[in-house]
Amino acid sequence: MRLLVVGKLNGQLASAVKMAMSAGAKVSHVESVEAATHALRAGQGADLLMVDYELDIAGLIAANESERIRVPVVACGVGADAYGAANAIKAGAKEFIPLPPDAELIAAVLAAVSDDNRPMVVSDPGMKNVMALADQVAPSDASILITGESGSGKEVIARYVHQKSRRQAKPFISVNCAAIPENLLESELFGHEKGAFTGALARRIGKFEEANGGTLLLDEISEMDVRLQAKLLRAIQEREIDRVGGSKPVKVDIRILATSNRDLAQAVKEGTFREDLLYRLNVVNLRLPPLRERPGDVIALAEHFIKKYSAANGVAVRPLSSEARRRLVAHRWPGNVRELENAMHRAVLLSAGPEIDEMAIRLPDGQPLAPADAHARTAQAASLAAETASRAFVGQTVAAVEQQLIIDTLEHCFGNRTHAANILGISIRTLRNKLKEYSEAGVPVPAPQMGASAA
Known part of the structure; x- marks a missing residue:
């Protein structure tokens, strides 16, 4: 984690820098916003800028943007009132850190923008x-x-x-x-x-x-x-x-x-x-095999995320119930580790008993994970449906089947090109070219619905 501090290193800001270094950040320092842009332009990279809120934060961000430099900014300051903090956020800062500094707050802000401390959790x-x-x-x-x-x-x-x-x-x-x-x-x-x-x-x-x-x-x-x-x-x-x-x-x-x-x-x-x-x-x-192909990692990762988000939210670490474990291993995790992490974050927040039970582990739509035996029934039904669908393709050309698959997937995604490309396993550029061919041939192509991306 590379941190560039912008402003005069008076006592409280110097203390904040020491705390950031203790949290593992590699810190460099300049005193003005002009010097900050110059340092970034010259190749002194940074993952985060910590800027005195009394400096021209909006001007710093604008200068960086004009040079195609995009580094997130957090503001900090001594004795800043709510008005000063709000102005810093309006100017483009992602967060505001009050000074005198708090070590846990600084560590949390650094962790929010850094992937450096994500450990490899491997059991499978x-x-x-x-x-x-x-x-x-x-x-x-x-x-x-x-x-x-x-x-x-x-x-x-x-x-x-x-x-x-x-x-x-x-x-x-x-x-x-x-x-x-x-x-x-x-x-x-x-x-x-x-x-x-x-x-x-x-x-x-x-x-x-x-x-x-x-x-x-x-x-x-x-x-x-x-x-x-x-x-x-x-x-x-x-x-x-x-x-x-x-x-x-x-x-x-x-x-x-x-x-x-x-x-x-x-x-x-x-x-x-x-x-x-x-x-x-x-x-x-x-x-890297998908999470559904490495069941031995599911519980190890789940327990790692429980500890992480229990600490982040100041709650006691609760063990997983037996049924919760069964459902976690049986779920297919289409979003892989990222989906599991989000699910366990929700579980830490929703759990109220001595254990994290199966009802605390929710899918993105709010539904609980299905029971383990339900997955087997679903897989069997999906296999039967796939066999029926494959018969319907017999006699068609590959190009026709591909066209139907692309159009159906796009409709399923409400016209969202990016999501459709991810599901189909093709690049967004390839999808755009295919859709252009279809449109020119007079084939109706689903338009993005409100809230869906046309990218």
């Missing part, structure tokens, strides 16, 4: 095999492709590999390729020179240079545009990058990790992913 034999392979290859500089369903823990194991590598004392930088628009991702990765585009007021160091000496994680790399993939391939091969608008290459020394929740071999066949880049990234593949 299948997952232990994955971890054994990770331990074996971590000390090398080989590129690693980490694959698995959304929520299965790909970034957690990427951080684990970094911590077990020879580069552990150097930066670990993560870039979510799916979350950054295509026209911004190149600058985010490779940086830019002054004047490279409108708003480029000065040189900006990209994530490749920021990670120099350490590890760069390219999260959900399947969403990267093919044109940019070519530039990435060259950077990996030559160990040098070209800033946007630059005139000469810049040498970098990094280890590349990448994650994907999609089948990249299929993406290669579809023409949305470069085969040569896949070979470069996939020197070693760590496939």
Whole structure:
């Protein structure tokens, strides 16, 4: 966790910095908002800015945004009243920390924006095999492709590999390729020179240079545009990058990790992913099985999350009842570890007795987990329905079946393109291209309903 403190280090702010360092943060300091933007632009990375609320927080955020720098801000201050704290939040701060500082509050704020302290909780034999392979290859500089369903823990194991590598004392930088628009991702990765585009007021160091000496994680790399993939391939091969608008290459020394929740071999066949880049990234593949395939981890993870959220909410740690354990193991967990974590957070809040019983463990829609035997009946019914549906496809072309599947899935998601693409296991770009073909052929395509994303 990299923390950049902005403001004069008077007594109370200095105490807050010491508490942040005790909580594991790597702290650096500047006195003005201008110096903060300059430091970030120059490659002094930060995961969080802690800013004196009397400084121009809105101006700092605007200056960073103009340089395509997005780092969350928390405000802090001595003797601030509710009005001052509210103004800091209105200016764009995510949280307000009153000074004199409280160690638990600072630790909680750091934990809220940091993934650094998520431990690997492993009990299942299948997952232990994955971890054994990770331990074996971590000390090398080989590129690693980490694959698995959304929520299965790909970034957690990427951080684990970094911590077990020879580069552990150097930066670990993560870039979510799916979350950054295509026209911004190149600058985010490779940086830019002054004047490279409108708003480029000065040189900006990209994530490749920021990670120099350490590890760069390219999260959900399947969403990267093919044109940019070519530039990435060259950077990996030559160990040098070209800033946007630059005139000469810049040498970098990094280890590349990448994650994907999609089948990249299929993406290669579809023409949305470069085969040569896949070979470069996939020197070693760590496939994380979904949670439903690692039942031995379910209870271990559940108990870990119970301890975590009991401490966070100031309540006693309660054990799981026998029926709760049975239902947890029987549930299929389509959201994987992320879904389990949310369910156990709710369970800690809803549980009232000496144990966490089955009725305290709720699905996102508020319904309790089904009894263990109900899952077997549901699986049998689903198998019968699948067999009936497959017969209906006999005699149709593959293209027709694919079209019907895509349209039906889109209707199921109320027109939400992103959700439909995730369910279908294809990229959002592939889905958009398919829908464009259908529309041009006169096939009605479900439009996003109110509240659904058209992305």
